[in-house]
Amino acid sequence: MKRPTITDIAREAGVSKGAVSYALNGRPGVSEATRQRITEIARELGWAPSSTARALSGGRAGAIGLVLDRPPDVLGAEPFLTALLEGLGPASLLLQVVPDLDAELAVHRRWRGERKVDGVLLAGPGCAAELPGIGLPAVVLGGPLDHPGVPSVWVDDGVAAAEMLEYLAALGHRRVVRIAGQAAFAHPRARAEAFTAAAGRLGLSAGTVHTGRTAEAGPGVTQRVLTGPRPPTALVCDTDVLAVAALAAARELGLAVPGDVSVVSWEDSPLCRLVRPALSAVRRPLAELGSLAAAMVRDLVAGEEVTDVCASRPRLVTRGSTGPARS
Incomplete structure (x- = not known):
């Protein structure tokens, strides 16, 4: 019942x-x-009341926690956090950067013991399975997941991948490479599967290369891709920072964008509009993601049943970095 x-x-x-x-x-x-x-x-x-809400009934902290296990240089370069904060509204956000998953779990346990936060947002699925045992209400930014008691709010990367690759295919591109990095609030496996599935439906030759966790790795990886035996005519970059790095790498190789290679960012930001050529990019509703996540945490603390929520549809914004494939 x-x-x-x-x-x-x-x-x-x-x-x-x-x-x-x-x-x-x-x-x-x-x-x-x-x-x-x-x-x-x-x-x-x-x-x-739920066990979590009962544990918190001695007094609310009035804050939501977010722990990011990513390098500080990457965090400083990405504007996703500003967009998320816009959506959180009046909720106070307690933010901490840590080096790895074990440190993230340690912070959550300390916050729970000290009642520093009423609940937490998880930037990925890494420690979602552990949070019910810690006793903190948690919502994952990115999904969908299958963790009982830890709902997720997510943006449909399948829609984004289909729109990007259909657009590139219409421009004549047949060889596309995804430059994969640590994207904000996206499930890595779901994004990879979405890209592969969309490329398969369109009959594209598509592959993925990974840059690792550092922002500096992007240009070197992109240069290796563009100087390979069968270089792609289009690059899809997981983040705006990687897309800007791709522009720089192409320029250093003497390649024109979009004449020789088109570049698309899977994350839109002011940075995408400031560079030249301006970057075609997927606009994800990050402010809405923050608003939904904050509401879900509040409902969890209040003892409500909360299920996974898909945010509004992302959309591709085309700019000067994409054009017809070279002959």
Whole structure:
């Protein structure tokens, strides 16, 4: 039988979910008569707070945590965090950068023990399976996943891959290489599968090369790709930083963009518009991702059932870095 939630109580009492939350947590904002009525309905429905919400009931921190296990130089170069913060609204964000997954788990355990945050956002699926045991409400930015108790909010990379590769195929491109890096809030396996599947449907010769975790690796990897025996006529780069690195690598080799090679970024940003030629790029709704994630964390803390959510459709913005394939 489905566990009764705050939503069920609010519907039965004819009040808002906020009023129910105030009443059940002993906070001001509702009359005593309303509080008693809500409490009685909750008892009749058999409602009980989740173990996480009960652990947090001693006082809310008023903050959401985010731990990033990526190098500081990469973090400083990518503007994704600003877009995410725009979507979080009034929620305070406690941010910490760590070197690896073990350090990330250690931070989550410390935050839980010190009650520094009410819940956390996970920048990837790496430690999602561990969070229920730690006792922190968590939402993964990127997915979809299959971790009970840890919902995800995600952008459909299948849609993005299809739109990018269909566009390139229409321009005559048949050899496309993806430069894969540590993309923000994207499931690595889901993105790789989306790219491979879209290329297969279109009959393209497509491959993927990985740059590793450092921003400096991008130009060297791209140069090796472009000087290979059968160089691609188009590059799809996981991040805006990698796409800018691809422009630089092509220029150093004396190649024209887009005359000799087209470049597409899988992440749009102001950087994509500032370089020349301006980069064609996929615009993902990162502010919406932040807004949805913050709301999901709040619902988890309140004892609500939360499921995976797909954000709005990404769209390709075409600019000067893409053109017809060379003969």
